[in-house]
Amino acid sequence: MADTFDLLVAEPAQRTEILIGYARVSTGGQKLDRQIDALTAVGCRRIFADKKSGKDDLRPELRACHAFLAAGDTLAVPALDRYARSHKDLVNMVG
DSSP states (O other), rough: HHHHHTTTTTTTSSOOOOEEEEEEEEEEOOSSHHHHHHHHHOSSOOOOOOOOEEEOOOOOHHHHHHHHOTOOEEEESOOHHHHSSSSHHHHHHHO
């Protein structure tokens, strides 16, 4: 029975404790500074930032962020709406 539960363990079982940050602003009036300061304060080693609309799939820094993440790293975002535009979008990206 214990083997069944082992299949449910997320890979990797050990986190690296490395935080990678992602920030995004979508309008000219918004500033990245506050988001970057918050990500720096929690200890992000690397921060990726886009100045693009969330509806735009062509967010180069988000793609670079996903490529940079290694197994066990933790992605930190200042707010979920900075990462994904909707619940459906969030589920697709995490998947």
